[in-house]
Amino acid sequence: MPKRKAAIAVGGVAALGAAALLLPHANASQDKGQAAGGTAKTLKAAQASGLAAQLQKALGDAFAGSYYDSGKQQLVVNVVSGDDNVIQQAKSAGAMVRQVKNSTRDLKAAATTLKTKATIPGTSWAVDPRTDKILVTADSTVTGAKWNRLQSTVQSLGSGMATLKKSAGTFKTFVSGGDAIFAQVQGGGVRCSLGFNVTASDGSPAFLTAGHCGVAAKDWSDSQNGQPIATVDQAKFPGNDFSLVKYNDPSTQAPSEVNAGNGQTVQITQAADATVGETVFRMGSTTGLHDGQVTGLDATVNFQSETNPGGVDTVNGLIQTNVCAEPGDSGGSLFTQDGSAVGLTSGGSGDCTSGGETFFQPVTAALQATGATLGNGAGDQSGAGDQSGSADPSASAGDQSGGSADPSASAGDPSGGGSDQSGSGSDQSGTGAGDDGSSLTSTR
The missing domain is CATH 2.40.10.10 (Trypsin-like serine proteases)
Structure with missing residues (x-):
């Protein structure tokens, strides 16, 4: 029996207008050398993801999240420990290091509190490592008593733990x-x-x-x-x-x-x-x-x-x-x-x-x-x-x-x-x- 090619093109058949694809150097490495003396390496996002996973395991509880600085093409790693050895380990691996207040454990505990006290239709929350906080959002349906409940829950987490925003959409x-x-x-x-x-x-x-x-x-x-x-x-x-x-x-x-x-x-x-x-x-x-x-x-x-x-x-x-x-x-x-x-x-x-x-x-x-x-x-x-x-x-x-x-x-x-x-x-x-x-x- 002849093979039938999948009639469904992955991703979407009704693209609006031209979606020109330019991938002349898609596989070219962006790693521009080792992090000699603790200098942050220039990385592709995929490389940064791999480095972040390695440092998460290596740093243990001192690791407090990471993000990719696309402008500088560098991985930024948050640490909560003032231990110079921890900081130097991350720098030597090729990351930019930033000391922050909230640990991963703290942020997860805050998310658990939100789940217990504020699971309200039209709400969401996610960890934002760039601010070292949880971003909490309420859509346009969260009003009155529901809004008051969400707001008081966020406030109970303490100063510097979460940011509450209101969305116009649903x-x-x-x-x-x-x-x-x-x-x-x-x-x-x-x-x-x-x-x-x-x-x-x-x-x-x-x-x-x-x-x-x-x-x-x-x-x-x-x-x-x-x-x-x-x-x-x-x-x-x-x-x-x-x-x-x-x-x-x-x-x-x-x-x-x-x-x-x-x-x-x-x-x-x-x-x-x-x-x-x-x-x-x-x-x-x-x-x-x-x-x-x-x-x-x-x-x-x-x-x-x-x-x-x-x-x-x-x-x-x-x-x-x-x-x-x-x-x-x-x-x-x-x-x-x-x-x-x-x-x-x-x-x-x-x-x-x-x-x-x-x-x-x-x-x-x-x-x-x-x-x-x-x-x-x-x-x-x-x-x-x-x-x-x-x-x-x-x-x-x-x-x-x-x-x-x-x-x-x-x-x-x-x-x-x-x-x-x-x-x-x-x-x-x-x-x-x-x-x-x-x-x-x-x-x-």
């Missing part, structure tokens, strides 16, 4: 808009985006998309009202937000690449953990290619439940960015200039006209939980960074009952960390500089 998942994939459910249709083609643990071709898409519908097509070509194998939402969907034809060719629009593709060679400050690109069939920066990690978002009025669907361990997205972009790919798979579009606030922020399920966590590997299984699937926010490996398949779903609304609750969705994110319509000096041109 946190929602981005189902209904998708390289589009379609499903029919009771009450209408659902549209999402394909994230990355993978190989399932049994060797069959499959793809990753958002968990709230996989929970909303079991059978997916590559055309509206078309025959199903793929079936959900695992879906996790809320808690995490990923689905593994297997192609029905076992001979389907599922290339490890992202469709960047205008006939251009990006080869995906590995999975990588996100680093705060690095430039990332998001592809979805509703809005095409857009770029921005990672602004927070291990984020928690509390969405208004679509199935339980007054309830909360919470997603944890998400990547927070200032990249825009709109309904239908759910499940779409988040990746880097050098071809690393980073995330799956979960939800957020705003749009690609006024701006906003979007949260992503880490790909490394989804691969770990499902046992899948990218493409044909080649490349490093483990990611370089901390896996503490990884998905639950025991995650079982989501509810495949095909309950009603409003195509224009969210399908579930992604509880990842959040930040201000009021449009404060930078304009993502221009050209995003790659870590190697080349660029992907994104479109509005």
Whole structure:
């Protein structure tokens, strides 16, 4: 039987305008030598992520987070210890070192307090290593007694521990808009985006998309009202937000690449953990290619439940960015200039006209939980960074009952960390500089 090439182009088929792809030196190293005398090294974002993971293990409790300074192309490491040996160890490894007040343990304890006392629909929080604080955000639905409760909880954390911001938008998942994939459910249709083609643990071709898409519908097509070509194998939402969907034809060719629009593709060679400050690109069939920066990690978002009025669907361990997205972009790919798979579009606030922020399920966590590997299984699937926010490996398949779903609304609750969705994110319509000096041109 001749092999059938996957009809779903990874990432999004309806890119608006030209998305010119310029990758002349995508694999060129940016490491400009050893850190002689404690001088910070110039690094690509992926290298910075790897160094951060090494220093986290080496420094132990003294490590208080890190971020990538894209302007200087350097890793900045926060330390809470005044021990000169600790500081010199980080400097000798090639990082810039900054002494801060709040330890990782302190910040995690504060996040636990927020979870216990302020799990309110329309709220989110994430650690921002650049400020050494937790950024807490309330969307436009958090008013009155709910706002007072959130505000008092943040104040109880103590001075210098958290920042509270108000968003003009509303946190929602981005189902209904998708390289589009379609499903029919009771009450209408659902549209999402394909994230990355993978190989399932049994060797069959499959793809990753958002968990709230996989929970909303079991059978997916590559055309509206078309025959199903793929079936959900695992879906996790809320808690995490990923689905593994297997192609029905076992001979389907599922290339490890992202469709960047205008006939251009990006080869995906590995999975990588996100680093705060690095430039990332998001592809979805509703809005095409857009770029921005990672602004927070291990984020928690509390969405208004679509199935339980007054309830909360919470997603944890998400990547927070200032990249825009709109309904239908759910499940779409988040990746880097050098071809690393980073995330799956979960939800957020705003749009690609006024701006906003979007949260992503880490790909490394989804691969770990499902046992899948990218493409044909080649490349490093483990990611370089901390896996503490990884998905639950025991995650079982989501509810495949095909309950009603409003195509224009969210399908579930992604509880990842959040930040201000009021449009404060930078304009993502221009050209995003790659870590190697080349660029992907994104479109509005």
